[in-house]
Amino acid sequence: MSEHRPSPAGPPSAGPPPAAPLPVAPPPAGPPPTWHPPGPVPQGPPPGWTPPGRVLVGSGPQPPRRERSAWLSGLIALIVVAVGAGIVTAVSVFGEDRDDREGRLERADAAVTLDEVRRYDDLETLHTLGDVDYAQVPPVGGQHYPTWLDCGVYDAPVADELAVHALEHGTVWLTHDPDLSADELEVLADALPANGILSPYPGMDAPVVVTVWGRQLALDGADDPRLALFVAEYGAGETAPEPFASCAGGVRGPGGLPADPGSGSGRQV
Numbered sequence: 001m002s003e004h005r006p007s008p009a010g011p012p013s014a015g016p017p018p019a020a021p022l023p024v025a026p027p028p029a030g031p032p033p034t035w036h037p038p039g040p041v042p043q044g045p046p047p048g049w050t051p052p053g054r055v056l057v058g059s060g061p062q063p064p065r066r067e068r069s070a071w072l073s074g075l076i077a078l079i080v081v082a083v084g085a086g087i088v089t090a091v092s093v094f095g096e097d098r099d100d101r102e103g104r105l106e107r108a109d110a111a112v113t114l115d116e117v118r119r120y121d122d123l124e125t126l127h128t129l130g131d132v133d134y135a136q137v138p139p140v141g142g143q144h145y146p147t148w149l150d151c152g153v154y155d156a157p158v159a160d161e162l163a164v165h166a167l168e169h170g171t172v173w174l175t176h177d178p179d180l181s182a183d184e185l186e187v188l189a190d191a192l193p194a195n196g197i198l199s200p201y202p203g204m205d206a207p208v209v210v211t212v213w214g215r216q217l218a219l220d221g222a223d224d225p226r227l228a229l230f231v232a233e234y235g236a237g238e239t240a241p242e243p244f245a246s247c248a249g250g251v252r253g254p255g256g257l258p259a260d261p262g263s264g265s266g267r268q269v
Contacts, residue, residue: 008040169245170237184222
C-alpha cells in the first residue's frame with residue numbers, strides 16, 4: 001500500500017514573468033505603392049511572331065508540271081475532236097435528209113388508212129373481142145374479153161382485157177414496175193391472195209399498184225403496209241360484179257391463149 005503525501009501549503013514558488021506580446025501595426029490603407037491595375041489582354045500573336053512555313057506531305061519527287069500540262073492539253077484536244085465529229089455525223093444523218101424523213105413520216109401516217117384509194121363506179125361489164133382503150137393505168141374495170149386470166153404470178157405483161165375480166169370475178173390484181181428487184185417481187189408474191197394475179201406493168205406512176213374492180217391504190221413499194229390493209233378491205237370481191245367467180249380456171253398466156261408450160265410465163269398459186 002503506497003503512502004499518501006499531502007500537497008505543500010502556500011503559494012507556488014516564484015519564476016520569471018512571461019514575456020509581453022509585441023504590438024501589431026495596422027495594415028496600410030489603399031493599394032500598395034507599386035501596384036497597377038491589370039490592362040486589357042493583348043489580342044493576336046505577340047510582336048515579331050512569324051507563322052511557320054507550310055509542311056508538304058510526302059517527300060518524293062513531283063512530276064514536272066510542263067509535261068503534265070502538255071498531256072492534259074492533248075487529251076482535251078482529242079475529246080473536242082471526237083465530240084465535233086459526233087456532232088457532224090448527227091447533223092449529216094438527221095439534218096441533210098429532212099425532206100425525205102418528213103416524207104417517210106407522212107407515208108407512215110397514210111399507212112394506217114386507205115384515204116388514197118381511188119374509186120371508179122358505173123363501169124361497163126360488156127364482153128368484146130377487140131382491144132379496149134382504158135382510161136386508167138392499170139385499168140380498174142370496163143369492157144373485157146370473154147375469157148379471163150388465170151390466177152398466179154407472171155413474169156411478163158398480161159393483156160389488160162384478160163385481167164379486167166378477172167377483176168370482174170373479184171380478183172386482186174397486183175402490178176409492179178418491171179425493174180423491181182427480185183427481193184421485192186418475192187415480198188409481193190407472198191402478199192398475193194389465192195384469188196390474185198401478180199404481173200409487171202410498164203408505164204405506171206408508182207412502183208406498185210393494187211387493183212380490184214372499181215378500186216385502186218398506188219403504193220410506195222413492195223413493203224408498203226397499206227397493201228395488206230387494202231387486201232383485207234377489198235380482197236374478197238366486195239366491189240366486183242361477180243364476186244364469187246374467182247380467177248381460177250382462166251387462160252395463162254398473155255395474149256389469151258393457154259401458155260406453154262415450159263415458157264415460164266406464169267405459175268399457178
